[in-house]
Amino acid sequence: MEPCYLSAAAAAARIRDRTLTSEALVRSCLERIEARDPEVRAWSYVDSRHAIAQARELDKRPAEGPLHGLPFGVKDVIDTLDMPTGQNSPHYVNHRPSKDAACVAVVRESGALILGKTDTVEFAAGGRKALTRNPHKLAHTPGGSSSGSGAAVADFMVPLAFGTQTGGSHIRPASFNGIYALKPTWGAVSREGAKMLSAYCDTIGWYGRCVADLALVAQAFRLRDLAAQQPVNVRALRVAMCRTPYWHKAEPAAQQALAAAAERLERAGARIHDLELPAAFDGLNDAQRTLMLGEGGTAFLPELLAHGERLHQEFRDMVENRQAISAPMMVAAYDLAAECARSFDALFGEIDVVVAPAAPGEAPQGLHTTGEWVFNAMFTIMHVPCLAIPCIRGPQGLPVGIQLAGPRFSDARLLAIGAAVAPVIDADGR
């Protein structure tokens, strides 16, 4: 098997026991990129020579960090010292940051090397779409705004990559591309050096091809309580199937994915019940939209002042408050988010994990859309951790996933639960 097909966890283990070099892995990824990226277009920047040089350096050193020798893709709204950070914006062409973003520094210091930058919706917020296509079916979107990161990991061009989520930009592409994703608890991973959209909602996450991959990166970030986790037995799990207040937006494929997950978990011995969320939760997506637009107006003010009419209309509209987001709307949105987060957390006396749709269905056709954030925004604004797991194939043969959610700062426990349920839910395997 070509090394590029290895999961991050498998590759890390082989690098550690010296049956694989980082250089061989990187070369395999670069070959895959060369073969596939002219069609998939996941990458906005790759520097092969620099990547190989880094890999060689790592191969000389003992494997100390949890990510030693692993190549990482970085969504191009996240600063990198040694590569341009273009934001997919005409205003940032060839922009060279003077410093790695905090998350990039953490994975580098943990032994990873940055393979390149992945294409994104402009500023991860609106405006220009990525050029990336869904590797499972090129006429379809890979989702967004973490378009390139999702497609690159799915298409075996890189084992790990960063995405970001303000609405549904990280979990939805995982579902569309048939891969795994962790969106950690808000506040658990530093966003310093990543472009801001919403201070209250923006979250950095990562993609992998199995739960062990996600756990490896979680270890680098020292997420809380990782060491304290015990392996989880599916038979002891109390699983709450959550259609969310937005179930009417679920296409048959998403409905089937949730039903399949429930059936498979039940067959594996888990205790399944349906979760009806309190009525207050109905307003969460609107609240997320209010905060994204309101805080987005704050975030893009410097861009508007600098670029004026040349700035894409969508960002100008935020700054000029064309959606008439008022102070009382902002305050009500923050307060609803806090209230629902509290009552969501309180559910976890009776249950162990929530399972919900990760996207409304298969990836839509065309690159003019990145799909809908309708099943993601409510979790983002509550700051709770979400873990995406592939589940079924839809009528067009495209992947459809589900997501697990847990209370705030239960990331480690969610990963342990994910490790137990993923072989059951992702029954087709990879």
Next chain:
Amino acid sequence: MEPCYLSAAAAAARIRDRTLTSEALVRSCLERIEARDPEVRAWSYVDSRHAIAQARELDKRPAEGPLHGLPFGVKDVIDTLDMPTGQNSPHYVNHRPSKDAACVAVVRESGALILGKTDTVEFAAGGRKALTRNPHKLAHTPGGSSSGSGAAVADFMVPLAFGTQTGGSHIRPASFNGIYALKPTWGAVSREGAKMLSAYCDTIGWYGRCVADLALVAQAFRLRDLAAQQPVNVRALRVAMCRTPYWHKAEPAAQQALAAAAERLERAGARIHDLELPAAFDGLNDAQRTLMLGEGGTAFLPELLAHGERLHQEFRDMVENRQAISAPMMVAAYDLAAECARSFDALFGEIDVVVAPAAPGEAPQGLHTTGEWVFNAMFTIMHVPCLAIPCIRGPQGLPVGIQLAGPRFSDARLLAIGAAVAPVIDADGR
């Protein structure tokens, strides 16, 4: 009068009507710095030639932005494209950002020029203290972490400067230095490009020498509802005097300041009453400490990985969680902050403004301390806007201020109230 003594508002008006040039103002500020800064040590970086060149360029152009021609000081944890950003840290000596922080870009695009960088507590978080002294009495601290910005504005070296507040780093130095400060509502000003400590608490604010100065900068940031404000009549104001749950920490000078403010406002015709906060508010300062330490651990992980034992103990302790901040503690802190913010906002049906101590007393002697955040942290964690106003002189002749606070996103109204009450509260004038 030397131009350096002009308030920002007065200087802006003169530059606009061409009775003052930006160059003359900048030269006057630079002379003041030359005369005073060897003792006060407010600045970590000043580039006189660059500042004069910028001023000359601005003098050639029509005065379009609200801050046209005004020099601005920038706390040295905030990125500047044309000056080093040293964080008062041995790990950032001569670090040159590739981009202005969002707040710097906004004031530049509004016509301001950056005069230099002001000294700060390391990373605005701990570790090394600033070298800055209190310009009113050099043996005393100017407060911190926004030490240099507070002292520079107080000592007429620059009319405006940025500070930041996570606990009490912005409002407290205003009180210690006898100047005005606005800490806007959390989320109303972008923090992109400022060093992060606590994602939930960090707020960028600014200093000036009167309320009109603060309002000028608020205009540049397009804070909500500025245009809708009507002048406020003190006689119509319902003022709630708030001793806070931490009144036992107030020294006689702070007690006298609050009493003086109440007496002066009452004499001016305002309706005064005492505000007793609900018991839940007693936990706010502890909650702020929990979030600052917990999120600080997230923020400084990359620094620890990069610098190891060379990183100051205080930051290492945060990352290594020496204070044993647990997930339930974090969640309880977020939830208490949200609950109290909501009930604080609800007070404003019956009242117009809250008046509270801005600091426990006069600036303490010595540079080993920057004073206590005890009267600030509770407001920071509630995300509400605070406006510092000088009030009395304490027993050692040092200034003691008070702060106004309003509900979230009422910054514009708070500035209007401030404009009405400042001449009453700050009776000694400047």
